[in-house]
Amino acid sequence: MTQVPLRPAVAHLPAYVPGARVPVGAAAFKLSSNENPFPPLASVVAAICDAAQDVNRYPDMYATELTEAIAADLGVDPAQVVTGTGSVAVLNHVLNAVVNAKDEVVYPWRSFEAYPIAVALAHAEGVPVPVRADGRLDLPAMAAAVTPRTRAVLVCTPNNPTGPAVRADELRHLLEQVPGNVLVVLDEAYVEFVRDPDVPDALAVLAKHPNVVVLRTFSKAYGLAGLRVGFAVARPRLAAGIRAASTPFGVSHVGQMAALASLRAKDELLERVETVVQERARMLAGLRVQGWTVPDSEANFVWLPLGERAAAFAQEATRAGVLVRPFAGDGVRVSVGEPEATAVLLEVTESFRR
Numbered sequence: 001m002t003q004v005p006l007r008p009a010v011a012h013l014p015a016y017v018p019g020a021r022v023p024v025g026a027a028a029f030k031l032s033s034n035e036n037p038f039p040p041l042a043s044v045v046a047a048i049c050d051a052a053q054d055v056n057r058y059p060d061m062y063a064t065e066l067t068e069a070i071a072a073d074l075g076v077d078p079a080q081v082v083t084g085t086g087s088v089a090v091l092n093h094v095l096n097a098v099v100n101a102k103d104e105v106v107y108p109w110r111s112f113e114a115y116p117i118a119v120a121l122a123h124a125e126g127v128p129v130p131v132r133a134d135g136r137l138d139l140p141a142m143a144a145a146v147t148p149r150t151r152a153v154l155v156c157t158p159n160n161p162t163g164p165a166v167r168a169d170e171l172r173h174l175l176e177q178v179p180g181n182v183l184v185v186l187d188e189a190y191v192e193f194v195r196d197p198d199v200p201d202a203l204a205v206l207a208k209h210p211n212v213v214v215l216r217t218f219s220k221a222y223g224l225a226g227l228r229v230g231f232a233v234a235r236p237r238l239a240a241g242i243r244a245a246s247t248p249f250g251v252s253h254v255g256q257m258a259a260l261a262s263l264r265a266k267d268e269l270l271e272r273v274e275t276v277v278q279e280r281a282r283m284l285a286g287l288r289v290q291g292w293t294v295p296d297s298e299a300n301f302v303w304l305p306l307g308e309r310a311a312a313f314a315q316e317a318t319r320a321g322v323l324v325r326p327f328a329g330d331g332v333r334v335s336v337g338e339p340e341a342t343a344v345l346l347e348v349t350e351s352f353r354r
């Protein structure tokens with residue numbers, strides 16, 4: 001039978017595996033998707049309910065009010081901000097705006113699982129560069145992987161799933177070595193959780209380097225993962241290109257209004273982030289007391305480099321009531337959530353100790 005052939009790149013795409021979901025009624029902690037453990041604020045729910053009145057209309061295509069609020073919050077020009085259906089979609093738009101067929105895109109690995117998919121869908125060739133044994137990105141190796149065919153370098157900072165963030169001197173060296181016609185994407189989905197003082201302010205880096213794009217999201221610190229709102233910050237010319245390559249009406253009216261309400265409640269939401277940061281310290285300390293070697297984390301998750309035992313550990317954790325995210329043969333990522341969840345997790349890690 002004659003069939004419509006899939007693009008070979010699509011037929012061979014690696015799967016994006018979503019974190020395990022909590023079965024309805026199950027008493028389980030969901031630590032599998034780096035979500036915010038707190039329920040939405042009442043003010044955000046009110047904004048969502050109000051916005052629901054208008055869903056028979058298309059949303060503001062360019063999310064004007066939200067874009068202006070993000071720009072004011074970050075101290076940039078609104079022309080530099082492009083919103084989209086979560087930062088994962090914005091990444092696709094960024095690549096589609098700059099990458100030509102057969103260009104190379106350098107990215108760290110293991111890192112965010114959307115990268116190889118986004119690169120393949122952009123008709124580009126991925127050049128994965130191994131992350132160091134300590135979970136840090138190997139920026140010198142990434143710079144060395146740049147060739148005349150390279151069009152973009154993806155920098156995940158903090159790196160999902162290993163946790164460390166790129167430091168200022170490392171990034172400075174990378175940007176010195178990468179030619180100005182190669183885009184450097186700083187994926188900062190977890191930036192609000194960073195406490196390492198050596199991590200640079202990406203917006204200051206962008207002010208100096210026109211080839212930089214910063215990706216951010218309302219999914220993590222702002223707790224809106226279910227509404228899909230992310231954005232890029234870039235120089236206006238690049239931002240206009242990303243906007244042109246974006247899915248029309250990508251952010252719903254409900255999402256726009258919820259993100260605006262979240263920005264208004266920023267201080268309260270960042271207090272919640274601080275409790276997660278403190279819980280992260282407790283989780284890391286508890287693991288290290290048990291003898292685990294785990295990378296420092298600047299994000300809302302920690303990485304257990306379990307190698308071949310990753311899947312078995314995840315099963316054990318599920319039995320104990322915590323859903324975690326295994327990466328077969330490599331390790332397990334555990335999101336930081338409620339203190340009760342940390343307690344259960346540490347019981348599992350204690351029984352699983354090497």
Ligand code: PMP
Nearest residue numbers: 086087088112160189217219230
């Ligand atoms: N970047 C990184 C590094 C992530 O871990 C994630 C979410 N897992 C995203 C981007 C995408 O987040 P969202 O699409 O929800 O904004």
